[in-house]
Amino acid sequence: MAKKDRDTYLKSVPLEDAKNKYFFIVSSLNNVTDSEVIPVIKSLNRTTIKPVFAKKSSPNYNAAAMDGIAVVASSTYAADENNPISLKLNEDFVYINTGGYIEEPYNAVIMIEDVVEIDENNIEIRQAASPWQHIRPIGEDIVENELIISGNHKIRPMDIGALLSGQITEIEVYKMSKVGIIPTGSEIVQVEDKLSPGKIIESNSHMFAAMVEENNGIPYTYGVVPDEYNAIKDRVLQVVEENDIVIINAGSSAGSKDYTVNVLREIGEVVTHGVAIKPGKPAILAIVNNKPVIGIPGYPVSAYFVFESFVKPLLFKYNRNILGEPEKIVSILSRRIVSSLKHEEFVRIKLGNVDKKIIATPLDRGAGVTMSLVKADGILAIPQNVEGYEAGTKVEVQLLKSTSQINNTIVSIGSHDLVMDMLSNELHVNKTDMFLSSAHVGSLGGIMAMKKSECHIAPIHLLDEQTGEYNKTYIKKYLNSEDYAIIKFVKRSQGLMVKKGNPLQIKSVKDLTQKEVQFVNRQRGAGTRVLFDYCLKKNEINPEDVKGYEREFNTHMTVAAAICGQSADCGMGVLSASKSMDLDFIPIAWEDYDICIPKEMFKDEKIISLINTMKSKEFIKKIEELGGYSTENIGDVIYL
């Protein structure tokens, strides 16, 4: 299908306008009052439809408030310190435990501590009891017909306790909203199916289902519908019939096979197509047979934000719960962010408490990068009318993790290596309340982040071409070296990664100038790039003669993936990356992958645990099993 058949939705509606318009229409549908009567003991997190008044008082009788004896107060009036009076069991008093029933004629309780036992049947007291002392009167806790909880109240554990005490056993609550989830797309396959090129795993609907559950709805996920107009139409009509809210995933854009919007136009009303948010622009807000139907774009991150913006508020509305303001934290942007006036943008953010300031570092902004969401500590919403923020700006970031978690996180910015991931995991498993979070910006980027106090540690591997020594020279050059130290991590084997079997017979850097070799490079500032440039220089090779020198990837693993796929033949990286993608490897150098750290951090409990973890036998064993690493001096501290 060619261009003319594509729907164009050039004008997107600002988020607030889209919400207001759509939620107003949904409210007017008046289809959300279904209630049901359920047992109180099953009512956790459900919402009451009307106020609940106690059926009976609690306590429902006058009850002892203490362990002791029940007496008739007037029979004790004569007692004092000098004139004890004695009382006879079952005539003048009875023993009673806390909560016990005060039977007539008794009308006071004396604490067991104030009772002097004479024999099995007689006691003595030295203080008069006043009427009704230490007795819980009927209704002390809950009085018959007292309001226990109001309507529109979300039931908590203590409410269940109080309702039962008031002898309420059943309660009328709003029905939980059913959310029908329709995955569409001929390219979509189920998780359990075999994946071939061009096919995508059906992951979004499971993320949606979990989000629906988290927000007190009941998710119903339907089978994948292929990109066929009538198949989509029939499925939407069925799912609308069976649910309260419907999500159609993907097909919401304007590609040649994006039928969703046209289907919705035929069978219902499309209120909005295109919302000025990034990621998430191609959202569709529609009504079909009086039910809200939301078309959500396919990129996982877009999908997440469209759900958060529209489906979550609808679920709260249907459950009569209040969607409070998300918790935010004031933090300082570590780098400049430019954003377009065309949309409100949701930027995923890494947060760290460095030097008592919360530092916010933007993560990858691509809509397709699910991992940016997984790794995010928070979300920065840049309003539509703002063009971005300069580095150093104070911004409010919506928290995805707790502040205590953020405060207990070691922030690492610098070079990436698999051993950093392993260290992160090992630390957290050893110390459940500690985290290590890494941003991968290359070694020089790490040193610059350290200079700006944006991180606690910076993993680096930077070769001094003059001395052949690693790391020290760069720290001395860019940082006040008196204040910094190095924690030795690993020596690792760097080399050229090539396709399995090395079909182009690449033997050294010199072979990269051959016409048929497609190279793929690391980004500027990466230690591996420094090493590669050094190799080129030593071999007197002009970078322009290496095809693909300009094509940059940010990690060893993405370079390996490119070679593993069809887009490159060779790239530089570490042996472990090469092995994990089953590539061949031509070793070039052993280099020192170390951690740069401010000396004052050695006082920090997190760093002490980090070093202990590095030096632990279990961790060293795991690294050595990878191959391509030497752990000789791991955890040693070197002062400069």
Added chain:
Amino acid sequence: MAKKDRDTYLKSVPLEDAKNKYFFIVSSLNNVTDSEVIPVIKSLNRTTIKPVFAKKSSPNYNAAAMDGIAVVASSTYAADENNPISLKLNEDFVYINTGGYIEEPYNAVIMIEDVVEIDENNIEIRQAASPWQHIRPIGEDIVENELIISGNHKIRPMDIGALLSGQITEIEVYKMSKVGIIPTGSEIVQVEDKLSPGKIIESNSHMFAAMVEENNGIPYTYGVVPDEYNAIKDRVLQVVEENDIVIINAGSSAGSKDYTVNVLREIGEVVTHGVAIKPGKPAILAIVNNKPVIGIPGYPVSAYFVFESFVKPLLFKYNRNILGEPEKIVSILSRRIVSSLKHEEFVRIKLGNVDKKIIATPLDRGAGVTMSLVKADGILAIPQNVEGYEAGTKVEVQLLKSTSQINNTIVSIGSHDLVMDMLSNELHVNKTDMFLSSAHVGSLGGIMAMKKSECHIAPIHLLDEQTGEYNKTYIKKYLNSEDYAIIKFVKRSQGLMVKKGNPLQIKSVKDLTQKEVQFVNRQRGAGTRVLFDYCLKKNEINPEDVKGYEREFNTHMTVAAAICGQSADCGMGVLSASKSMDLDFIPIAWEDYDICIPKEMFKDEKIISLINTMKSKEFIKKIEELGGYSTENIGDVIYL
């Protein structure tokens, strides 16, 4: 059983010491590593046991990042604004949608917007494409063998999305902890059973079950065990066998039938009996067959705090989740609190944002008052070494509700009437995001709270004995009347409440001096007390001649409950309270129950909604149905 058989546990252990000792012992049991492999799509909120690395890259092929055409980049190099080049479908290019598979030899995507269609098979472009532009390389999102989530990670919806994208379908997680709940006590009956005096409804175990669920455990509630040593012993042994953590509810104190501690001593180790917290002192921390067994006292509020202090942290520990610091808010104490050095005390607190300050008002401190927990907005923990706080002290209160809910709450302090509960409910049902919260301290207490800016509104009914007029005189006397107004609420019928059938033939206040009449009074400062005192004066009756004049209750409903029970014959109150307890009623006066409010509050959106609610036909109808009320001027504003 007499005193000598009672266990005494005079020394309670400070909370932190008790926690440290017990959790240290529990950690050393090493019985919490059970894991299971479950489908990723069922893994929400479960905790990983080890790091998870991607099985495959995502995308798993080079994919179009835009809707457009796939081309060979080198075939476009000649194109510019002045020299368009034309390309042939299926020879030079193919149409492609976002996410589509870039097949060889294509290596670039041109956006559909930049394509000029000539005819069905030919297009024109005016700009060269660079290699790999608008293509998502293999692994752009997730690279094969990349760390997706670490060990000890609680799985969120986005993690499920990422795991599936990395082709992980099953995951190893910690087993959910099973918590066995044993209710004990011969006085305990099930909710569905008939309640007779001396019997208590089994409500705590259902509160516990909900709390276990909220904290990601699986609750198993067992049947009620009577107070018999061997029955308790057998049940504990069975439940320990079947669960990871065991709760025994009640019997943890030292009453004559409190067998729990002795049972636990016989079959296991009692680490601590008696923790220095209030409520909750009689807690028992024990180990039986390598499992933690916690004896929890029977009062619902004690039960709640002992669960929060010990069972919740254990569940977090077992789930390998981090129990973060609870959210706290700085607030100003509205009244003095005295607390003992014997224990750390947990005071239930009402919070309100009055005049831009958060005001904290303590609720009933009795361990038996479940409603204090239901009504609480927060908890103030008074440390053991602190004797209390003066009014006006800034204190940190742990939040039980969101700050936005607290900010959206109208704080009412003053006299209680059923119509206030109904108004609270009606407001919240009309305006889901608004709340009305009432503290009942009597009319004069309300005026004093208003004077100290502790509330937004004060419901009052105060008779001026000289003029016979209600309310105005008192506002003028105690407040700067220029700044205040009255919102008319209801006229209500006050009178003497007596037992059904009026067995003592009470006809007027004069009959209260009869010897056999047991009266029950309202607290000082209550408008009803003012009215009663006025009646005594008018009839020249000495309060000392009214038996029970000194016995005070805080609401109409508790007075009615006392008469309904055996402890009183007569008390003063409103017709609605009398009717709701099925008492007889001797009318004495119609009085004005109004709302005192600062004039500046009329700007407040919450107050506007409140008045609209008061004036609504539905609300008026509900009040009139109660009987004993006149709503003639309801919602009218009177300036003084």
